[in-house]
Amino acid sequence: MTIFTAVSIRRLLLPVLAAAAxxxxxxxxxxxxITVVNVDGPNEGFNDxxxxxxxxxNPGTTKGQQRLIAxxxxxxxxxxSLDSNIDIQIQAxxxxxxxxxLGAAGAAFSIRNFNxxxxxxxxxxxxxxxxxxxxxxxxxxxxxxxxxxFTGATPEIVAQFSSDFDFYLGLDNNxxxxxxxxxxxxxxxxxxxGFSSFMxxxxxxxxxxxxxxxxxxxxxxxxxxxxxxxLASTAADRLAAIQKVDQIVWTGGNVAAAVPTTxxxxxxxxxxxxxxxxxxxxxxxxxxxxxxxxxxxxxxxxLAQDGVGVSTDACEPLTPASAAAVSGKIALVDRGxxxxxxxxxxxxxxxxxxxxxxxxxAANPPAGLGGADPTISISSALVLQATGTALKTALASxxxxxxxxxNLARRAGTDLLDRPQLYASTPIAxxxxxxxxxxxxxxxxxxxxxxxxxxxxxxxxxxDFTLAEMHDMGWFTDADLDGQEDATVIxxxxxxxxxxxxxxxxxxxxxxxxxxxxxxxxxxSGAKNFEKCVDxxxxxxxxxxxxxxxxxxxxxxxxxxxxxxxxx
Amino acid sequence: xxxxxxxxxxxxxxxxxxxxxxxxxxxxxxQESNRAEDAAVTLAGRKIRIDKGSGxxxxxxxxxxxxxxxxxxxxxxxxxxxxxxxxxxxxVQMNGFxxxxxxxxxxxxxxxxxxxxxxxxxxxxxxxQPKSSGKE
Numbered sequence: 001m002t003i004f005t006a007v008s009i010r011r012l013l014l015p016v017l018a019a020a021a022x023x024x025x026x027x028x029x030x031x032x033x034i035t036v037v038n039v040d041g042p043n044e045g046f047n048d049x050x051x052x053x054x055x056x057x058n059p060g061t062t063k064g065q066q067r068l069i070a071x072x073x074x075x076x077x078x079x080x081s082l083d084s085n086i087d088i089q090i091q092a093x094x095x096x097x098x099x100x101x102l103g104a105a106g107a108a109f110s111i112r113n114f115n116x117x118x119x120x121x122x123x124x125x126x127x128x129x130x131x132x133x134x135x136x137x138x139x140x141x142x143x144x145x146x147x148x149x150f151t152g153a154t155p156e157i158v159a160q161f162s163s164d165f166d167f168y169l170g171l172d173n174n175x176x177x178x179x180x181x182x183x184x185x186x187x188x189x190x191x192x193x194g195f196s197s198f199m200x201x202x203x204x205x206x207x208x209x210x211x212x213x214x215x216x217x218x219x220x221x222x223x224x225x226x227x228x229x230x231l232a233s234t235a236a237d238r239l240a241a242i243q244k245v246d247q248i249v250w251t252g253g254n255v256a257a258a259v260p261t262t263x264x265x266x267x268x269x270x271x272x273x274x275x276x277x278x279x280x281x282x283x284x285x286x287x288x289x290x291x292x293x294x295x296x297x298x299x300x301x302x303l304a305q306d307g308v309g310v311s312t313d314a315c316e317p318l319t320p321a322s323a324a325a326v327s328g329k330i331a332l333v334d335r336g337x338x339x340x341x342x343x344x345x346x347x348x349x350x351x352x353x354x355x356x357x358x359x360x361x362a363a364n365p366p367a368g369l370g371g372a373d374p375t376i377s378i379s380s381a382l383v384l385q386a387t388g389t390a391l392k393t394a395l396a397s398x399x400x401x402x403x404x405x406x407n408l409a410r411r412a413g414t415d416l417l418d419r420p421q422l423y424a425s426t427p428i429a430x431x432x433x434x435x436x437x438x439x440x441x442x443x444x445x446x447x448x449x450x451x452x453x454x455x456x457x458x459x460x461x462x463x464d465f466t467l468a469e470m471h472d473m474g475w476f477t478d479a480d481l482d483g484q485e486d487a488t489v490i491x492x493x494x495x496x497x498x499x500x501x502x503x504x505x506x507x508x509x510x511x512x513x514x515x516x517x518x519x520x521x522x523x524x525s526g527a528k529n530f531e532k533c534v535d536x537x538x539x540x541x542x543x544x545x546x547x548x549x550x551x552x553x554x555x556x557x558x559x560x561x562x563x564x565x566x567x568x
Numbered sequence: 569x570x571x572x573x574x575x576x577x578x579x580x581x582x583x584x585x586x587x588x589x590x591x592x593x594x595x596x597x598x599q600e601s602n603r604a605e606d607a608a609v610t611l612a613g614r615k616i617r618i619d620k621g622s623g624x625x626x627x628x629x630x631x632x633x634x635x636x637x638x639x640x641x642x643x644x645x646x647x648x649x650x651x652x653x654x655x656x657x658x659x660v661q662m663n664g665f666x667x668x669x670x671x672x673x674x675x676x677x678x679x680x681x682x683x684x685x686x687x688x689x690x691x692x693x694x695x696x697q698p699k700s701s702g703k704e
Contacts, residue, residue, distance in 0.1 A: 097639050098632070099617055100672070100694060102681060104643055104665035116655030130660070148651055148659050158665075160643070165671065177677040184669060184681070191667045201685070207648065207660045287674075341675075370696065372676035429692070431644075431667055431685030451669065451681040 031479055032084040032138070034075040037091050037155060038068060045094030045163055046071075056170015066169040067094055067161075067181070073171050074185035074457075078193060080518055081459055081467050081511065083478040084138035090189070091155035094163040102179065103161030105188035108154075109133040110198055112210050114140055117147050122483035125474070130212040132156075132194045135474055141483050157192035159185075173457055183455045187446055190466055191435070194473045195447050199227075201242065201430040204235030213473035217252040218422055218434070220244060221415050226251075242434045243426040245365050246282075249419035252472025254508070258461035259420055261506035263411040264442055270383065271296065271403035277390035278402065282440060283356070284382035286369035288341055292379050296405025297330065297354045301391055304331045304347055314343040318350040327351030330402065332391055335360040335382070341373040344380045354404055355380035358388020364426045365440065379404065413441030420465075423449055460515060461506030468507075477510045486510065491517055494558035496551075504546035512541075513555050520559070534559035604641060607691045608633040616694055618673050625675055640690045643668050670694060 038046040048064035058073075060066035071092060079088075090105070097103065111131055115124035119141035125131050134156040137144055145154045161181075168175035171182060197214040199206045206212065211228035218227040220241045227248070230238045242248060250256075268285060272278040285292065304314045305322035315338035318326060331352035333343050340357060347355045359366060359382060366382040381404055383391075394400045406412075414420055421438035432449035444452040446459070446466045459467040471477070477500055479490035489496040491513040500510045520533035535556050542552040612633035615625040628636070646664035653659075670690045671679040684690045 097643075098636050100628075100636055100670055101639055101643070102669035102671050104668040106662065106665050106667060108662060110660045110662065112658050113655075114657040117653075117657055133659075144657070144659070147653055147657065160665070179671065179679055179681060187683075188667065188669065196666060207650070208658060287678075287680075367696075370672070370674065370680050372674045372678065374676075429684070429689050431683050431689045435667065436683060449683045451683075453678065 032079045032082040034079040034088045056172040085481040086137035089155040090157045092159040097162035105159035107132040128210045196435040204238040221249045222247040248422045248424040254468035254471040257502040258465035258468045258506035261462035266406040267410040269407045284366040284368040286380045289376040296403040298403040302329045323350035340369040341371040359385040494561045496554040
């Protein structure tokens with residue numbers, strides 16, 4: 001296996017991922033029907049009549065139309081991936097929220113102990129477990145809200161997005177510097193469909209003191225204690241657990257199968273064998289300058305001085321003496337007062353070969369260094385305040401040599417047992433902590449706290465494991481909607497008669513087959529072309545060792561059946 | 569039988585209780601107001617908006633900061649109400665959002681986006697862009 005640094009991989013993969021994004025699972029064969037209910041008034045939001053040129057496969061001719069088309073596209077990507085015989089309604093609007101707010105979506109209801117309401121043959125839920133309502137409906141085979149006097153039109157998910165934010169409204173993910181609305185929606189709808197715990201990250205409490213499918217998959221790896229088990233403990237214990245950086249992991253089997261192909265080796269770490277307080281500590285990478293090379297950057301560390309105000313913040317050009325000392329070395333500077341790019345640029349001008357920015361708060365893990373400056377050519381990273389303090393203490397006793405590198409023996413985003421890490425942080429960030437993947441993950445994942453520019457519209461391995469998370473939480477594959485998990489792969493009404501197993505890329509065959517079918521339906525016309533498209537993809541996957549010859553053959557047979565249907 | 573004196577005492581106690589509740593509300597409202605104002609002060613002056621004319625970053629005005637705080641407060645204020653039906657099912661209706669995406673623009677036109685669930689979270693994220701005055 002070729003090994004790259006996590007940082008360089010981010011850049012190398014950009015064109016690949018962008019190309020892959022063009023060939024996305026087209027939301028044609030929806031197994032769950034997700035309806036976007038436009039609640040905007042005349043001439044606003046979805047009804048904004050401002051003329052707009054079609055963009056990126058979005059044929060709308062007004063801004064409002066394009067928003068609605070992109071919204072439904074994202075809903076359909078989810079719909080094509082999940083199975084439910086109960087319609088999911090999203091109450092949606094675009095409102096003037098200002099340019100710093102993109103929007104939000106979330107489940108309108110949670111429900112527990114609903115098995116008495118479930119239709120015959122459907123599994124229901126685990127006892128005393130709070131479910132997102134859309135997932136509960138799927139598992140009950142029944143629109144549960146109607147049992148509480150709500151109408152069938154009551155939304156399961158509520159969404160509100162900003163009409164002031166300049167989203168990219170195309171459907172092809174070719175968003176450039178803009179933020180792709182479809183990706184943003186896939187993330188937010190992921191929360192609304194189940195990817196979040198109902199545990200308050202402020203109080204540590206859950207509705208009714210009950211667990212939820214998310215908590216049931218999360219474990220405190222330091223003690224191997226399921227977070228659901230901590231519900232028998234105190235709220236303080238639960239809040240303490242989710243602050244254990246690098247320790248809170250996901251143990252669901254579907255995600256575990258996707259980890260090897262989705263997360264790449266190369267964990268950003270400092271290598272300083274003589275400084276135990278620094279050795280192995282993670283750092284946050286920069287959005288500007290050169291990526292950290294796979295070989296790392298090894299040199300002496302020098303504390304920079306600019307002689308103004310907080311003299312170690314590098315917000316001004318370094319003093320001549322400091323510049324001489326820093327030249328050819330790794331500059332250590334303190335965070336604060338000015339932007340990261342200003343600090344790094346001043347260190348670069350002094351001849352530094354790399355920069356470590358020491359945080360000015362006790363926050364853990366270190367975030368990345370945001371900003372942009374094309375004139376910066378050196379590498380930089382954010383380290384913990386404690387790491388900075390340890391380096392300064394050591395420097396008082398003599399020269400310190402470190403390597404800013406990557407641990408090639410460990411994936412970016414897994415613990416020492418190769419389990420994917422959820423975002424644990426100190427202090428708790430109520431919106432981010434627990435309910436996302438650790439931002440150290442690479443490839444970047446849809447359900448990280450930050451929406452990274454290289455995300456695609458693809459929900460399955462090797463690009464992402466969002467759909468695997470959903471399977472772990474109870475969104476089982478049920479293409480025939482009989483309430484029972486499919487033993488074999490059924491795609492577009494055709495039973496391939498091969499087991500629904502994990503394939504070589506870490507995805508379930510059923511999920512992969514849907515992607516192929518959707519992709520070919522979107523990019524071809526006519527039965528023959530459709531069959532050839534699926535045939536080519538299945539053969540290529542077989543040639544790559546991703547699926548067996550038998551699996552390939554059976555998937556292709558269903559493409560023929562579909563092709564016949566399509567042509568009839 | 570409740571005597572007049574007792575009724576007066578109960579009335580006084582009720583009024584006192586109401587005043588306590590009221591004063592509690594006033595305190596809470598005052599705290600919320602102060603918190604919002606603090607947030608607006610923290611955000612005003614930061615270069616977190618794109619000037620539509622020049623395409624460059626520009627400072628958030630005080631008025632814009634107040635509007636942003638009001639929007640974030642409204643979106644992240646969560647309330648829950650529960651109902652149960654025979655058979656034991658309990659439904660919890662949730663208002664407000666637990667995951668709000670906020671954006672912080674960069675000089676090159678890209679926008680860093682973060683998922684937050686409280687005003688404090690949002691202010692922390694948006695404040696990572698220092699004030700152009702150089703003073704925090």
